[in-house]
Amino acid sequence: MDCPSLPDFTAATGLEEPAFTEPWHAQVLALTVHLNEAGQFTWAEWVNRFSTVLRQHGAERSLNGGEDYFNAWLATLEAFLSDRGMASAAQVEHTRAAWEEAYLTTPHGAPVTLKQV
Amino acid sequence: MPHDHSDHPHALLPPEPALRVKALETILRDKGLIDPAALEEIIDTYQNKIGPQNGARVVAKAWLDDDFRAALMQDATSVVRDLGFYGRQGEHMVVVENTPDQHNMVVCTLCSCYPWPLLGIPPGWYKSDAYRASAVREPRKVLAEFGVILPKGTAVRVWDSTAEVRYLVLPMRPQGTEGMDEDALAALVTRDSMIGTGLARQPEGGAS
Numbered sequence: 001m002d003c004p005s006l007p008d009f010t011a012a013t014g015l016e017e018p019a020f021t022e023p024w025h026a027q028v029l030a031l032t033v034h035l036n037e038a039g040q041f042t043w044a045e046w047v048n049r050f051s052t053v054l055r056q057h058g059a060e061r062s063l064n065g066g067e068d069y070f071n072a073w074l075a076t077l078e079a080f081l082s083d084r085g086m087a088s089a090a091q092v093e094h095t096r097a098a099w100e101e102a103y104l105t106t107p108h109g110a111p112v113t114l115k116q117v
Numbered sequence: 118m119p120h121d122h123s124d125h126p127h128a129l130l131p132p133e134p135a136l137r138v139k140a141l142e143t144i145l146r147d148k149g150l151i152d153p154a155a156l157e158e159i160i161d162t163y164q165n166k167i168g169p170q171n172g173a174r175v176v177a178k179a180w181l182d183d184d185f186r187a188a189l190m191q192d193a194t195s196v197v198r199d200l201g202f203y204g205r206q207g208e209h210m211v212v213v214e215n216t217p218d219q220h221n222m223v224v225c226t227l228c229s230c231y232p233w234p235l236l237g238i239p240p241g242w243y244k245s246d247a248y249r250a251s252a253v254r255e256p257r258k259v260l261a262e263f264g265v266i267l268p269k270g271t272a273v274r275v276w277d278s279t280a281e282v283r284y285l286v287l288p289m290r291p292q293g294t295e296g297m298d299e300d301a302l303a304a305l306v307t308r309d310s311m312i313g314t315g316l317a318r319q320p321e322g323g324a325s
Contacts (some may be wrong), residue, residue, distance in 0.1 A: 019164050019238040024135035029238070030159040030220060034151055043206035047280035057122060058246045063243030069229070077141065079140040080133050089145040095140035096133075103136075106128040114143060 025070045032077055050076045058091065137299075171202050172285055173306035175235060176317075177299045180290040190214060191283065202234040208280065210235070214287040219272050222260070222313030223284045226251035232277035233283050236308060240243075243312065253277065259285035263314045287312040293320050 020026040036043055050106055053076045054063065063069060081087040106112045145151045155260030163287070172261065175197055179186040189196045193210040204210065210232055213221040225231065226249050231239040242248050251259050256273045260266070267273065276284040288310040294302060297320065 017192055017240065019168070021241075022132070022135070024132070025158075026160045026164055027135070028138045029163065030156050031145075031151070033159050034143075034156050037155075037205060038150070040150070041206070044280040045203040047228055048228065054228050057254045062246040063244075065229075065243065065248070071134060071239070074137060078137070081145075081193070086148070086150060087141055092137060092140045095143050095158065096136045098288045099136045099139050099143070100130065103128045103130045108126060108306065109130055110128065112128050 021066065022070070026072050028070060028077060032073070040084070041084075046076075046080075049080055053079070131136060148252050152277040163233075165247055166285045167202075167234055169235075169306075169311065170303070170307035171237075172232070172235035172308070172311045173303040174299070175200065175202070175285070175300035176287055176306045176311065179287055180294075180302055181299060182206060186302060188289075189287070197235065204232075204234055206280070209282050210285060211276075211277055211282055212285050212287050213274070215267075215289045217271065217289075219274055220267050220273050220313065221276060221284075222252060222256055223278060223286060226250075227255060227277075227279065230280060230283055232283040235285055240308070246314075260314065263309065265314065268317065286311050288317040291317050291319050
């Protein structure tokens with residue numbers, strides 16, 4: 001196995017960098033923590049699934065720990081919720097499309113809300 | 118390319134994964150499985166309230182108070198809980214102390230387990246495949262990438278975090294810090310020094 005080249009670690013060693021680079025990274029982490037705290041799954045169950053997905057995603061290319069890390073996180077949560085019957089893939093796609101439609105049809109500056117779907 | 122957002126006829130469309138997260142939230146909220154206020158509070162906590170300043174406080178106290186340090190080494194989970202820093206996932210905290218003989222370094226080879234209550238959300242490099250793979254295999258090379266060159270006689274020990282056990286490195290107190298108070302000492306404790314990929318800062322004007 002090739003040794004992956006090390007990223008420039010020193011570029012990001014300050015205390016000042018933001019915890020999350022994208023709002024949705026914070027949202028998906030908070031959602032997971034909330035479901036854990038609400039007793040939907042243990043953290044060990046989460047780590048077990050998440051590490052498996054990270055391994056799968058990392059098999060094709062070296063993950064940089066940024067966007068691709070949270071993509072793996074989201075994929076883990078979606079699969080978990082689907083397996084538990086809490087949110088099926090079809091439901092998620094239907095609701096995602098509804099949100100997209102809501103953004104595209106809401107005038108700029110107005111609050112975006114979802115019509116009943 | 119900069120552009121004027123006011124030209125948009127409609128609201129700016131968030132990226133695709135953001136819409137998928139919104140979809141999950143909507144579905145779970147409609148089923149009564151999540152509380153939007155609790156979600157907001159969690160985001161606020163991780164975005165604004167917890168971070169390396171918590172761990173730095175613990176390290177500064179340990180440098181100043183031998184009894185505190187002994188208790189911390191014995192049972193970090195309950196000592197940091199008393200300071201208000203506790204793991205929301207019920208994990209145990211273990212503090213590993215750097216000495217002239219042994220330098221400690223933390224990784225999570227599984228995913229990205231990290232002492233959230235003490236250090237906040239891990240930086241991107243901690244979550245990267247490159248760090249996770251190379252920290253265990255060639256820790257000295259990784260340390261060199263961070264600019265940390267240890268004396269030949271110092272052994273490096275790498276601690277692999279899990280869902281149940283999270284490690285915090287207690288860095289060595291820099292020379293020239295005698296008489297400094299807790300706040301001044303805490304300011305010398307960097308996030309990386311508590312992961313073990315850095316050392317505590319030298320005080321300004323102090324010995325180098």
